[in-house]
Amino acid sequence: MSDQSLPSGALEALQRPSNAGDRSTIRKLSDFDQGVLAVSASHDEDLGELTHKFDLLCPRNGCGSVILKAGVGRWVERDSVELDISKEPLHPDLPTLPAPPATTHWWLVTPNIIEFENIGFTRPVQKDAVAAQKLKFLICAECDLGPLGWCEEGGNEFWLACSRVGYR
Template sequence: MIALNLLKEYISRLEAARKEGKPYERVLLIVHENLRSLYEQAGFEWLGKSSVVHGALPWYEMRRVLGSRETETEIAPSESRQVPAGLWEALQRASSAPRPTAQPLTAFSDGALDLVEPHSGKPGVSINKFDLLCPRSNCGSIILKRGVGQWVERTSVQMEPGNLSKNPTLAALPFPPEKCHWWLITPSPMEFENIGFSRPVQQNTTGPKLKLLACAECDLGPLGWSEEGGSEFWLACARVGYKA
């Protein structure tokens, strides 16, 4: 109920802005099929399967046209909807709250060993002991919550020429076939709190195309990678920050 009311409130604000002269015409989105009914209750039209390919589940397109008679009729004034009192103010406070400080991997005396703890239900599996953050000092966005990523030592992956980032914030990675430490996230990108993906890129002539992972707020990356259409997502331990 809260999700639907928030969505309707967002639409009503777009409608109000459109009437004041903003060039808003429609709202477009892609969604998994299990959320179709939620968006249809908010007046979105089901358009069919999207050309976007990412993860194991298909994506579908939906649309909400602004300014139609149906839109204006079905949207009541915002005061009449049951949005919990103070919710918008709380969301605004959360967005302006100070970001946590990201500690780099080099700040830990035992390196990656200081960042892991045993998985309570999977013997031999180590998981991230802290939230993973964007390493940019003025961002600090939470990328992954504690206990979601699995610590894995595996072959390095060439994400840029020579594995050297153009941004000094991001550590250089060893050149394949040397190994380094990664956080494995599976089975879908919904496990992330915040992540962005590049278009598929061909890193070499024989391997699969990769999507490079970056902070969805400030675009810092690449922080990691995934194979196109795959269900495994890899973050380099040395390229994320830690909320210790």
């Protein structure tokens, strides 16, 4: 017997951290008939605002790392952002967002990254030579799946796309 026969990736799979979710319990926004309505509830501190009543997870089957605890983000509908500037094909767990200036649904997290359980960032990207601000994209801290959302470099607002996170 040789240990060369382990399929690549098997060892990493065994070593996944304990907060990795059970794949069968990760739900996507598209799994809920009522969309955002089905996953939202009044915010504890500000009843006029909506928050997510589920923990937000990395949507990748087999990862499910907890990104944000329930009740932290605030629901906002605002301009969509072009997240997919890479030439690589989009991962099947990441639905395409509408093209700006159409709006889409976001979970807004403020004022800093301490609010997150786990989150990763890409290097700053300047999408538009005219724009002064550079964007960073939010990715899963465990498996690098993304972009799941965005923030401005040095900014204090973090935007997660409602359709690009899992719910549990």
